[in-house]
Amino acid sequence: TVYPNQQIASVQVAKRIADLIKARQTSGGKAVLGLATGVTPIKVYQELVRLHKEEGLSFKNVITFNLDEYYPMQPTAAQSYVTFMNENLFDHIDIEKSNIHIPDGTLSPDAVAAFCLNYEKQIEELGGLDMQILGIGRTGHIGFNEPGSAPNSGTRLVTLDDLTRSDAARDFGGKQNVPTKAITMGVGTIFKAREIVLMAWSQKKAPIIKKAVEGEISGDVPATYLQLSQHVEFVLDEGAASEL
Ligand code: GLP
Secondary structure, eight states: OEESSHHHHHHHHHHHHHHHHHHHHHTTOOEEEEEOOSSTTHHHHHHHHHHHHHHOOOOTTEEEEESEEEESOOTTSTTSHHHHHHHHTGGGSOOOGGGEEOOOTTOOGGGHHHHHHHHHHHHHHTTSOSEEEEOOOTTSOBTTBOTTOOTTOOSEEEEOOHHHHHHHHHHHTSGGGSOSEEEEOOHHHHHTSSEEEEEEOSGGGHHHHHHHHHSOOOTTSGGGGGGGOSSEEEEEETTTTTTO
16 A cells, blocks of 8 residues: 555554554453564554544553564663663553563573574464564565575574664664674564554665565565565555555
């Protein structure tokens, strides 16, 4: 779906999330959301905060799982995805802290594998993700599933692509400070979500969106795997859609 601009598109995505939360409230159930970081979803989070503050949307029945976190990473660091989520969403809504899940960047190396398996298990025990929202990196990564990721991959420790580290350099005051690894949900984890919404804004994302939507399905561009899903929507502004 192509919207005239990012603001209008983000309000629509936020509305979809709010409708899901409200539908679950009505039936007495929980909404299980897969969340993303990066600049792409920021306006969606702003709109969710507005719906909470101005229209009384409650997040008491919401359980969240974030896609990824740098490794190693202290949660209190300015660049951590914990800090990002707190500042952009969690600090401003009434979600229960115990319902928030973000991969743990402080684990010792020998504890990572068990943590990842448990992350998958927690999602499964809740009946799976109702909705996963995604951005896209210029390498075609979703979460931190870089080129070479398998379609059935699960949550795991990965090595970041050079281009991804260059793109993150500004946040870290130089590429040399960007961690070389991350913990990410897998392509397979993302695929199990009942709905997947990938957002991209601006002409900067147009070449990778063209590859993701129209290119050959290949591990070289992990987002192309989404072509195989029946439950995915690409939500774009005119810039990001300009090469389609
Ligand atoms: C980061 C995140 C991804 C995100 C991507 C795009 O590396 N791990 O989940 O989709 O980069 O970032 P942005 O939205 O800032 O363009």
